[in-house]
Amino acid sequence: MFEDIETETEWVCGFCNKTYHKGQVFPIGEKFYTAEWAFKLHKDEHDIVEEILKLPRTATGLTEVQEALIPMLYAGLKDEEIASRMSISQSTVRNHRFRLREKEKQARMFLTVMEKLQLKHGDEVMPHKGATMLDDRYQTNVKEQEKILKTYFTDEGALLSFPAREKKKIIVLRRISTYFKEGATYSEKEVNRILSRVYEDHVLLRRYLIEYGFLDRTRDGAVYFLK
Structure with missing residues (x-):
């Protein structure tokens, strides 16, 4: 992101x-x-805080009230002033502060668990969220993935050629999908512009990113986004 x-x-x-x-x-x-x-x-x-707050709530996990509260906390406003602006009591503001701290603790614990899982199964590469079918194509590890990426990409991130083998194709598409932001939306023109920097046949990349569940789009094809 x-x-x-x-x-x-x-x-x-x-x-x-x-x-x-x-x-x-x-x-x-x-x-x-x-x-x-x-x-x-x-x-x-x-501003990283402002940019994160622009993301959909499905990406941030924040409630509508928390989205309104965080900019005021970030600005250093006192509870009394926040309560006045939001038309709530100071005790309610303190309660929201407590909930945010609890959310922070939960996030830290979750990250710790994921780090331990990564240490235990560090070589495994999990399938992407939009994978349409989980099969042998997704059985890969970090070392194999890095080797394939070095073969197909230049140091500047340009794709030298598009692989024919399914496993390599998925690994290459996964890398290309990182050029798009979680929660952001793109027009077809913007998608083409991003992909054309990576490979001359941007239409092929766009088609496969959708086909393999990395990108999705609205029915009219006007808006694209990470799946």
């Missing part, structure tokens, strides 16, 4: 997909900056 993309020709912001082409000069205020510096300045404009 929010992972930036760098290719031989450009930087792409992981928050908003804004693109900075290498070799170009960008005016910011009264000064001009190279693409690299313009990209860094652009990244500073994003």
Whole structure:
């Protein structure tokens, strides 16, 4: 989530997909900056808390009240002021603070459990959430996956060729799916733009990402998103 993309020709912001082409000069205020510096300045404009709160609740696990409360807590407002703005009592604000701390504890415990599972079964690579059928194609490990990715991708993330074997195809598609943000939506034009940076046949990649359950789209094909 929010992972930036760098290719031989450009930087792409992981928050908003804004693109900075290498070799170009960008005016910011009264000064001009190279693409690299313009990209860094652009990244500073994003606030990670604000960006997370823009995600759907299915991704954040937050309630509507918590979404409204967190920006005020983040701004350092006192309970009295928060209570006034939300038209609730101060004791209710304190109760929400307690629930958020409990959610934090639960998240930490869950991460600990997952880390232990990873240590115990670290070589196993779990199928992606949208996998349409679980079979031998998904039986792989980290070492095998890394070897295949090194074979098919350049250091800059471009795909050299699209594999014919099913297992390799799934591993390659899994990597390409990481160029899309969880909870974000994309037009077909935006999807094509992202995929064309990876491989010349972006139509093929788009078709397989949908077919193998990495991407999904609305019935009219106007909106794409991670499955």
